[in-house]
Amino acid sequence: MSRFDTYFLMKEADVIEYVKAKYPDFFAPEAVLTVKEIGDGNLNYVFRVIEEATGKSIIVKQAGVSLRISAEMKVSTDRNRIESEILQIQDKYAPGLVPKIYGYDTVMCACAMEDLSDHALMRYALMRHETFPRFAEDISTYMVNTLLKTTDVAMEHKEKKAMVKSFINPELCEITEDLVLTEPYNDCNHRNNVFPPIADFVKKELYEDEALKLAVAKIKFEFMNNAQALIHGDLHSGSIFANEQGIKVIDPEFAFYGPMGYDIGNVIGNLFFAWANKAYTGGSAETQTALEQTIRETCDKTAEKLAAEYDKLVTFPLYRAPAFRKAYLDGVMADSYGYAGTEIIRRVVGDSKVIEVTSVTDPAQRLPMERALIDLGIYLIKNRAGGLNGAAVTEEFRKILAEGRGTHGQNG
Ligand code: ADP
């Protein structure tokens, strides 16, 4: 009997013993180890175990039975299995773009993985004005490879259906369905967290716009019913590590078979927060242009690589027909812009906020910034199927910034 034969939530002191018991060959038997809990997420506990003498280290991530943010919200610990398996699958489809998984343990709901502490999380790095010239190239490669290769146009159908089954993830999907794709438009569970000076604007522009709500209903239905690809499910800039050498994507515990556009849209949407933050807090024109460029390239490289990979991977003659190919690829990009819009809006009015918004405490900056982001989100949702591309969406945001629609809004 080991102490780790029954689930319990580990404290720092337990984790060294855990690593020695479960990964006996990772460190030398005499190694002196130190441990620190470094998690900053809402759901899980992340421990870094390091041997100071050699610098060798390992990450242990354990799923709790309830959310860190709310003891009342219970979520299945199966998400840790899903996360570990997805990272292993993605390492095959997009080699080098995710951390190595050393093992996972369905009893303790914990996995051990490569320590990426020599990388920075994109969200914080962008706030510090750091730029990563490889970002658009690498994130588009990651998305196209992990997404298109797991679809019916590229994969054996029975194998795909077995994957759909293995990665059914109802509880985590419900979080997205409620918090991203419902509540920002009606606050039905009173969980929105609206910056008070913008409350009237939110009521008119989000809660009372029936055309917008119809569009969001369709987008939500797509999320729930389009088992298109094995998606990451939470691909925001806090799930992407980057350094000069490239990127590593972590934290796919929301993964399931859903629309590819959800991942692509999350990446695009989150990049806009960095730009908005710089635009309203006196960021230099140079930083803003660099962010704009990153957004354009991310949109366009993703669309280009999707098309190129499609031509390489797809062999079934009916799917190779030019009109089908165009409809499929256009559909993915339309979804992507729609989900970019829903991501932007939910981070502004929902409870799960981003630092790019919350760190702006001066209402004279925060109010117009939030309005501008909401305007952009609405534009993306309503115009998602209008053949958008990197230039169109960045020019739209430039227009919103310049015309001060964020300042004066349609609602005064
Ligand atoms: P959650 O599922 O709770 O959101 P994350 O997987 O996002 O947890 O991890 C929380 C934090 O722990 C990350 O923001 C990052 O700072 C740190 N972290 C997670 N995985 C690693 C890793 N492999 N290497 C280094 N730090 C990590």
Ligand code: MG
């Ligand atoms: Mg996270």
